Amino acid sequence: MPGLRLTLQAVPPERVDLSPLTPDRIAGRSRAEVAALPLASGNRSLRVDAVFKLAGDPGPELVIEGDGSRLDRIGEAMTQGSIRLRGNAGAWLGVGMCGGTIEVEGSAGAYAGSGMQGGLLHVHQHAGDFLAAAAPGDHQGMRGGVLVVSGNAGARAGDRMRRGTLIIDGDVGDCCASRMVAGTIAVGGAVGRNAGLAMRRGTLLLRRPPAALLPTFNDCGVQVVPILRLLARAWRGLPGPFASLSAGDLRARRSMGDLANGGRGEILILLPD
Amino acid sequence: MLLRLKGGRCYDPAHGVDGVVRDLFVRDGVIIEPPPPGTRIEREIDLSGRVVMAGAIDMHTHIGGGKLNIARAMLPEDHRADPVAATAITRPSAGRAAPGTLATGYRYAEMGYTACFEPAILPVNARQAHMEMGDTPIVDKGGYVMLGSDDFLLRLLAAGAEQQLINDYVAWILNATHCIGIKVVNPGGISAFKFNQRRMDLDEQHPRYGVTPRDILRVLSRAVHELGVPHPLHVHSSNLGLPGNVDTTLGTIQASEGLPIHLTHIQFHSYGTEGDRKFSSAAARIAEAINATPNATCDVGQVLFGQTVTASGDSMAQHRNSGLANPGKFVIMDIECDAGCGVLPFKYRDQNFVNALQWAIGLEIFLLVQDPWRVFLTTDHPNGAPFTSYPHLIRLLMDRSFRKDRLAAINPAAQALTTLGTLDREYTLYEIAILTRAAPARLLGIASLGHLGPGAAADITVYRDDADRERMFAAPEYVFKDGELVVEQGRIVKLTWGRYHAVRPDYDRGIERRLREYCERYLTIRADHLRITEEEMHAFGHGAAVVPHPCRARS
Numbered sequence: 001m002p003g004l005r006l007t008l009q010a011v012p013p014e015r016v017d018l019s020p021l022t023p024d025r026i027a028g029r030s031r032a033e034v035a036a037l038p039l040a041s042g043n044r045s046l047r048v049d050a051v052f053k054l055a056g057d058p059g060p061e062l063v064i065e066g067d068g069s070r071l072d073r074i075g076e077a078m079t080q081g082s083i084r085l086r087g088n089a090g091a092w093l094g095v096g097m098c099g100g101t102i103e104v105e106g107s108a109g110a111y112a113g114s115g116m117q118g119g120l121l122h123v124h125q126h127a128g129d130f131l132a133a134a135a136p137g138d139h140q141g142m143r144g145g146v147l148v149v150s151g152n153a154g155a156r157a158g159d160r161m162r163r164g165t166l167i168i169d170g171d172v173g174d175c176c177a178s179r180m181v182a183g184t185i186a187v188g189g190a191v192g193r194n195a196g197l198a199m200r201r202g203t204l205l206l207r208r209p210p211a212a213l214l215p216t217f218n219d220c221g222v223q224v225v226p227i228l229r230l231l232a233r234a235w236r237g238l239p240g241p242f243a244s245l246s247a248g249d250l251r252a253r254r255s256m257g258d259l260a261n262g263g264r265g266e267i268l269i270l271l272p273d
Numbered sequence: 274m275l276l277r278l279k280g281g282r283c284y285d286p287a288h289g290v291d292g293v294v295r296d297l298f299v300r301d302g303v304i305i306e307p308p309p310p311g312t313r314i315e316r317e318i319d320l321s322g323r324v325v326m327a328g329a330i331d332m333h334t335h336i337g338g339g340k341l342n343i344a345r346a347m348l349p350e351d352h353r354a355d356p357v358a359a360t361a362i363t364r365p366s367a368g369r370a371a372p373g374t375l376a377t378g379y380r381y382a383e384m385g386y387t388a389c390f391e392p393a394i395l396p397v398n399a400r401q402a403h404m405e406m407g408d409t410p411i412v413d414k415g416g417y418v419m420l421g422s423d424d425f426l427l428r429l430l431a432a433g434a435e436q437q438l439i440n441d442y443v444a445w446i447l448n449a450t451h452c453i454g455i456k457v458v459n460p461g462g463i464s465a466f467k468f469n470q471r472r473m474d475l476d477e478q479h480p481r482y483g484v485t486p487r488d489i490l491r492v493l494s495r496a497v498h499e500l501g502v503p504h505p506l507h508v509h510s511s512n513l514g515l516p517g518n519v520d521t522t523l524g525t526i527q528a529s530e531g532l533p534i535h536l537t538h539i540q541f542h543s544y545g546t547e548g549d550r551k552f553s554s555a556a557a558r559i560a561e562a563i564n565a566t567p568n569a570t571c572d573v574g575q576v577l578f579g580q581t582v583t584a585s586g587d588s589m590a591q592h593r594n595s596g597l598a599n600p601g602k603f604v605i606m607d608i609e610c611d612a613g614c615g616v617l618p619f620k621y622r623d624q625n626f627v628n629a630l631q632w633a634i635g636l637e638i639f640l641l642v643q644d645p646w647r648v649f650l651t652t653d654h655p656n657g658a659p660f661t662s663y664p665h666l667i668r669l670l671m672d673r674s675f676r677k678d679r680l681a682a683i684n685p686a687a688q689a690l691t692t693l694g695t696l697d698r699e700y701t702l703y704e705i706a707i708l709t710r711a712a713p714a715r716l717l718g719i720a721s722l723g724h725l726g727p728g729a730a731a732d733i734t735v736y737r738d739d740a741d742r743e744r745m746f747a748a749p750e751y752v753f754k755d756g757e758l759v760v761e762q763g764r765i766v767k768l769t770w771g772r773y774h775a776v777r778p779d780y781d782r783g784i785e786r787r788l789r790e791y792c793e794r795y796l797t798i799r800a801d802h803l804r805i806t807e808e809e810m811h812a813f814g815h816g817a818a819v820v821p822h823p824c825r826a827r828s
């Protein structure tokens with residue numbers, strides 16, 4: 001696919017705000033113009049070509065190569081096109097993303113997918129704390145789109161999530177789905193303590209039973225959950241094992257909570273079929 | 274160094290100078306008489322074709338103190354959305370509705386403002402407020418200290434204390450807190466709120482102390498007058514925001530019994546109950562009363578559309594409005610025995626009937642109050658709009674066709690209930706210079722500010738004349754603070770820290786024993802620690818001096 005390739009010259013000494021570089025924001029500019037764009041780094045401003053070597057020309061695809069652990073806000077509010085990171089991403093990956101695709105071959109830092117509204121964000125390895133969570137002061141975390149983490153995620157994944165699909169194939173830390181308002185979270189591995197803390201609505205789907213559920217979740221027994229069939233159909237084609245959920249009758253142990261906060265959320269623990 | 278600012282068109286209402294081309298001479302930070310011919314001029318700047326005014330003064334802007342810090346903490350989105358980048362000489366900051374101290378100072382200076390007065394300093398929070406104001410660069414600062422719902426005063430009133438004792442208390446507070454005036458917010462109402470009262474009218478008795486808001490206004494305006502504090506009692510009236518509060522406001526004007534009284538953000542207190550929705554403009558009645566009452570002044574508290582945050586000591590009114598918070602979060606809190614505060618984010622929308630009518634009411638007041646020396650240009654930052662919208666407000670006042678275009682775009686039901694479309698008055702540059710320079714300096718009793726005559730601090734703002742007054746007032750070409758060029762072409766070129774303005778009225782030290790006992794028994798802080806030392810003020814203000822302005826005691 002035609003596009004610009006940015007290769008990190010070295011790991012930057014300070015964090016760099018990469019939000020100006022999304023395919024839609026640099027569309028129609030020449031490579032030289034992109035090279036001269038300012039990037040905020042600490043209290044300084046750096047030219048793009050002081051951080052990266054540039055190849056190719058701006059197009060629908062943007063490729064970033066190197067260890068981007070200090071590159072923050074990659075793909076912020078992007079609406080179309082695709083970004084591929086051949087390495088790690090820093091914090092706030094895909095924050096407020098509205099459309100398009102972001103693929104991270106490595107891991108992502110904290111707050112990946114925070115305030116995300118649309119598009120597909122896939123982290124091949126791990127994600128940090130506050131995945132798809134609300135930024136401090138905000139009332140909503142992820143609000144739409146699909147976010148897949150093939151590895152593990154940290155604490156507070158899906159905090160104040162409002163809509164959309166969050167899939168974590170590996171383990172997830174404490175307080176997953178805390179203060180969740182709506183939407184769907186699926187976890188393939190182990191889940192930490194206090195899952196669903198202050199959850200209002202929404203679905204947390206677990207493949208493995210947690211060590212303990214909060215006492216404010218009410219066990220509703222084993223049920224056939226018809227919505228799972230629709231989910232299985234919708235997830236086909238996504239990366240990872242949740243794409244091949246059996247489309248037959250899916251049974252799950254259902255608990256409703258958090259009763260301390262309305263109690264209309266659910267934790268579904270899948271039973272082997 | 275002798276600096277000549279050559280050939281600018283000067284607007285200096287304090288001296289009746291209306292657009293006269295003349296040279297200004299500045300030495301050691303002060304404007305001086307033209308020196309004798311042959312005197313060596315070290316620096317000269319040609320201002321031909323430029324509009325020259327004294328630095329602007331915002332006489333009512335919430336820039337420091339507890340509630341602003343709560344607003345800052347509550348609104349990280351305001352800071353994220355509006356970063357102020359560092360330059361070689363300025364530091365990074367952020368925020369528009371609740372800006373950090375640095376952004377506040379930089380942006381005021383970039384708009385040609387050189388002095389700001391924080392209107393709601395609580396005695397128990399004064400130290401914190403002065404720390405924040407001291408960290409606000411370039412502009413001069415001052416504060417009004419808030420009394421009227423403090424238990425100490427209410428106890429004195431309930432016990433029938435003599436006026437002299439009240440005067441001593443008021444003077445002690447002014448000295449202890451390094452403030453320049455006394456503010457009263459919803460007199461007695463903030464205290465009544467703690468006794469579960471949710472409304473308080475002017476002649477309603479306090480549920481515990483039995484005193485009425487009118488009693489409090491009378492006693493405090495008399496104290497301010499007898500102590501000779503130049504700034505009149507600064508009054509945020511009862512019943513803020515309630516339809517029909519115009520009667521309370523008119524009663525409040527009378528409550529000072531002929532003594533000087535300043536009514537702040539009067540727009541929020543000028544509502545009638547006419548029309549289908551029982552909410553209407555009473556601006557005409559208010560303006561008529563102001564026009565007929567020479568001892569009364571007001572600032573408008575103009576509403577402008579957009580996102581902001583309301584931060585007020587009036588916990589009663591803020592509690593009433595808490596359901597309107599947007600985004601939906603708010604803080605209502607008690608502050609010891611002093612007062613309270615309420616902070617809630619708010620979005621004024623031009624298609625909302627009430628918001629649109631509030632916008633129109635503010636402009637009606639500006640246009641109907643005849644004497645520009647008695648109406649002041651404020652948005653009650655950030656309550657009606659952030660201070661950065663002043664240039665837009667100035668254009669609304671100066672440009673009739675712009676104003677009418679804006680009026681045609683607001684909620685139609687509100688358009689039908691305002692007389693704004695029939696008001697053809699356009700403010701002149703001379704009048705804008707009165708509203709934003711000469712009049713506030715006079716009302717505060719600060720002889721060195723707000724004018725361009727010899728002896729004035731060389732706080733000078735130079736604008737490019739531009740028919741688009743919004744563009745003109747948004748980015749002055751030069752701003753001088755105490756004779757130093759601090760802003761050039763809209764950018765900060767030098768960092769200074771301004772000074773504090775205060776008053777130090779005399780008092781009988783007998784009051785201190787009572788205060789010590791009271792603080793020891795009821796407050797978390799001792800009377801001797803309430804008092805802020807001058808050394809502390811210097812430290813807060815990056816070495817800034819506290820300038821006391823004279824009080825002429827009367828009795």
Ligand SMILES: [Zn+2]
Nearest residue numbers: 333392538653
């Ligand atoms: Zn105010």
